Amino acid sequence: MKKELFNDEIFDEKIYQETKRKYELMAESLPDLLASISAEGLPTDWKFIESITHNEGAFREWVERQREERQKGKFLTVSEIQRSADELNEFYSRLAPDVNAIRRMRIERLPLIPVDDSIAVDMEKVDELARKEATTKVDATKMQSYWEQVNKVVEAINDLKEYEEKNGLPDSTFNPASISMGMDGVYMTPPNLSVTQFKDKFSTPEQFQDIYKNTFKKN
The missing domain is CATH 1.20.5 (Single alpha-helices involved in coiled-coils or other helix-helix interfaces)
Structure with a gap:
């Protein structure tokens, strides 16, 4: 019986470790990102985090809705409106980097799960994703x-x-063009002929004879 040389699955340990480490670094930074959001008085449960990170403009849209809510049914002077707008813009600028960092984690498919009133990373799922990324079925x-x-x-x-x-x-696979004189001296190209070049070079007896007539010349 013919020996099977290849497996149906090819596992790349390097890709596995790199992918796993990428997710681990995200997991390590998540608590600080959530703490920054919480410090501004916002919730950090999955429903809210999902609502402000599901697309690039989601957090800006949420801040804009807060501005509209503040003004709804109220008379505000121009200076009050401007002050409120400035305050919300500053608020957005403070939190946007942290919110965007979480959004990028979601784009990278970091497995987030709800835990009480917050979110965490499913580390078992991380290992599963890393193994899947490192495995090629053939x-x-x-x-x-x-x-x-x-x-x-x-x-x-x-x-x-x-x-x-x-x-x-002589070496029939040697590429004479591999040593050429340029303006700056000797420069190298591939030292061996490609398969196509080799095939073209020796495609007929006539070509072979022309190349090697001096090699096999009788005295």
């Missing part, structure tokens, strides 16, 4: 079938290299 059967075809080329190149070294022949 068709292992098709991958192995393709690998077997590619490996034929790899083995053929290895055999060619071994033959060239054994018989003192």
Whole structure:
């Protein structure tokens, strides 16, 4: 029975650790963000936080509604209206960075859950999301079938290299354009021919003969 070389799932430990750490840093900063909001006299329960972070303009719209509520059914002088507007603008400016930070967390899919009158991060869900991000599901059967075809080329190149070294022949994969003289001296391009270049270079016996006629010249 043919040995299976590939798994149906590929797990990248580096991506897992990086993703998990990204969420952990968000979780560590969340309490301070909520404390800033609470210090301004606002609630920090999920319903309110969701309402001011569900889109980019949500918090500004909420502040504008507060301005309208203050003026509803009241007579206010021009100076009072201006003072109220200035106060709310300052309030918005103080809290907007913290509110936007939470909004970005939601965009990054940080798993937030309601806890009493506040919110917290579901760390079990964080681990689940990190593992999902680090896992790639593949068709292992098709991958192995393709690998077997590619490996034929790899083995053929290895055999060619071994033959060239054994018989003192030049490296047929060498790219002459890899060493060129520029204005600033020698500069490098890829030292080996690409597969397409190799195939084009040796596509016919006539081309092969023209390239190697001096190599195999008889004295």
